[in-house]
Amino acid sequence: MSKSDARAQFRAPVGTRDIVPPESAGFQRLVNLFAEHARLAGYGLVVSPLFEEVGVFARGVGTSTDIVAKEMYEFEDKGGRSMALRPEGTASVVRSFVENPPPVLPWKVWYWGPMFRYERPQAGRYRQFHQVGAEAIGTDDPEADVEMIALAWDYFEGVGVGDKTLSINSLGDARCRPDYREKLMVYLAGREEDLCAEHRKRYRENPLRVLDCKKAECVAATSDAPRQVDSLCAECEDAFGRVTTALAALSIDYVLQPRLVRGLDYYTRTTFEIAAGSLDAAQNAIGGGGRYDGLVESLGGPPTPAVGFSAGIERVALALVAERGTEQSSEAPDVFVVDLCGGVASVLARDLRRAGIAVARDFGGRSTKAQFKAADRSGARFALVVGPDEVAAGTVSLKSLREADASPGSPRPENTQTALPRATIAIEMKRILS
RNA sequence: GUGGCCGUAGCUCAGUUGGUUAGAGCGCCAGGUUGUGGCCCUGGAGGUCGGGGGUUCGAGUCCCCUCGGUCACCCCA
Numbered sequence: 208m209s210k211s212d213a214r215a216q217f218r219a220p221v222g223t224r225d226i227v228p229p230e231s232a233g234f235q236r237l238v239n240l241f242a243e244h245a246r247l248a249g250y251g252l253v254v255s256p257l258f259e260e261v262g263v264f265a266r267g268v269g270t271s272t273d274i275v276a277k278e279m280y281e282f283e284d285k286g287g288r289s290m291a292l293r294p295e296g297t298a299s300v301v302r303s304f305v306e307n308p309p310p311v312l313p314w315k316v317w318y319w320g321p322m323f324r325y326e327r328p329q330a331g332r333y334r335q336f337h338q339v340g341a342e343a344i345g346t347d348d349p350e351a352d353v354e355m356i357a358l359a360w361d362y363f364e365g366v367g368v369g370d371k372t373l374s375i376n377s378l379g380d381a382r383c384r385p386d387y388r389e390k391l392m393v394y395l396a397g398r399e400e401d402l403c404a405e406h407r408k409r410y411r412e413n414p415l416r417v418l419d420c421k422k423a424e425c426v427a428a429t430s431d432a433p434r435q436v437d438s439l440c441a442e443c444e445d446a447f448g449r450v451t452t453a454l455a456a457l458s459i460d461y462v463l464q465p466r467l468v469r470g471l472d473y474y475t476r477t478t479f480e481i482a483a484g485s486l487d488a489a490q491n492a493i494g495g496g497g498r499y500d501g502l503v504e505s506l507g508g509p510p511t512p513a514v515g516f517s518a519g520i521e522r523v524a525l526a527l528v529a530e531r532g533t534e535q536s537s538e539a540p541d542v543f544v545v546d547l548c549g550g551v552a553s554v555l556a557r558d559l560r561r562a563g564i565a566v567a568r569d570f571g572g573r574s575t576k577a578q579f580k581a582a583d584r585s586g587a588r589f590a591l592v593v594g595p596d597e598v599a600a601g602t603v604s605l606k607s608l609r610e611a612d613a614s615p616g617s618p619r620p621e622n623t624q625t626a627l628p629r630a631t632i633a634i635e636m637k638r639i640l641s
Numbered sequence: 642g643u644g645g646c647c648g649u650a651g652c653u654c655a656g657u658u659g660g661u662u663a664g665a666g667c668g669c670c671a672g673g674u675u676g677u678g679g680c681c682c683u684g685g686a687g688g689u690c691g692g693g694g695g696u697u698c699g700a701g702u703c704c705c706c707u708c709g710g711u712c713a714c715c716c717c718a
Contacts, residue, residue, distance in 0.1 A: 273717080274717075278716080326715090326717080327713095327714090329712060329713065329714095330711080331718080332716090337718090338718060471717090489714085490717070495718075519718025521718075545677075547676055573670095574676095575677055575678095576671095576677070577671085579678040580677095582678060584679095592676075594676055604677095
């Protein structure tokens with residue numbers, strides 16, 4: 208089989224990609240760190256299906272959103288049911304909440320996994336991408352909003368995203384949003400001619416979306432448009448004030464972004480987004496979220512306030528690379544077994560692995576030189592050499608692969624090896640590695 | 642869904658107005674060193690030039706189509 212044959216046959220689908228070592232180590236790290244932050248904040252893991260009935264997203268996310276209207280992977284299963292690959296995580300989690308009502312509120316859960324959106328791929332945008340996220344369902348306390356923002360912020364801090372901006376806004380609630388919407392509609396109607404071609408026709412469908420438009424015409428036309436934050440009802444006003452006050456107390460800097468609308472219909476009151484300064488691409492949002500007090504009810508549950516957040520793993524990874532360059536893998540083994548008589552590596556490696564030591568080895572009975580080359584490349588700290596001499600003496604030879612003078616271009620140094628008893632090698636290596 | 646740019650070795654790329662058998666660096670494998678990595682030297686493997694069609698005596702090079710990549714619009718993570 209030639210390589211070109213194998214390559215010509217199949218490729219990863221458009222907009223998807225394989226995440227392979229060493230990059231996958233970074234991916235795993237981002238997931239693991241979120242798991243840890245979530246655990247510390249009292250969130251339990253929820254694993255929900257990657258696909259749902261279309262209605263979960265249509266009613267949850269909203270049929271007027273781009274995500275549902277034109278980006279969903281929909282299919283009919285063999286039972287004739289209309290299904291869709293999940294384009295985001297919150298709707299599924301809420302469906303799960305409604306289906307399995309927890310005994311105690313709030314229900315605090317986190318998740319991670321792939322999401323699917325049928326879009327043209329570009330920098331930082333894929334058809335299958337991965338998110339970590341958290342939801343707190345069953346409380347309207349603004350402090351829950353703050354906990355969610357802090358979780359997001361501290362996660363990004365923890366993984367190493369230094370250059371980032373938190374934008375927040377309040378979209379009001381069922382009481383004050385309609386009033387604001389009306390105000391904005393009137394304002395836009397008076398300036399219809401100034402809007403971009405797209406929104407001149409469509410602003411009536413969702414006037415809030417015009418605020419999010421990046422076209423110069425729309426930005427100019429809405430520069431002094433009424434702001435939702437100025438039209439909040441007393442309750443929303445109070446809630447938003449408590450959020451901003453608490454953020455200040457936590458020393459989390461934020462920018463009030465009255466134009467922050469976000470493309471999902473379910474948001475109410477607090478919405479927020481975190482953008483990475485190192486990403487100058489069009490896609491610089493690494494995470495976002497907000498409150499969705501009406502979603503549980505619209506998916507058939509009892510009226511239940513909730514707040515959530517999600518982050519895009521690929522985007523975070525891109526931000527980290529942009530900020531600090533490629534990180535090297537931390538998957539290097541502890542030791543590399545060099546087997547010079549053949550057949551002894553498997554037993555030695557297993558002894559060490561059972562003791563919790565990461566062991567790599569070579570295959571194919573290659574030359575000493577080839578095995579040491581492989582050992583060097585593996586990044587292992589030590590080589591353990593077993594040959595006829597060692598077998599006869601009941602020992603294993605330990606050699607450091609990280610000499611202090613191992614600068615590129617240096618000549619081969621003297622080989623310094625230590626003979627260790629074979630019988631207690633696992634214990635001894637544990638001690639040396641610690 | 643629309644548009645710009647780009648497809649030559651595992652990777653990064655060169656390849657003259659179209660002209661013989663398509664090259665380099667890095668990486669990989671082996672030898673130099675019959676038990677020792679990095680540096681060095683020598684050799685080797687690896688390509689239907691993304692795919693198809695056309696023009697031509699002759700196409701990696703020109704034309705068309707197609708697939709893929711990439712960036713942007715839209716929108717979002």
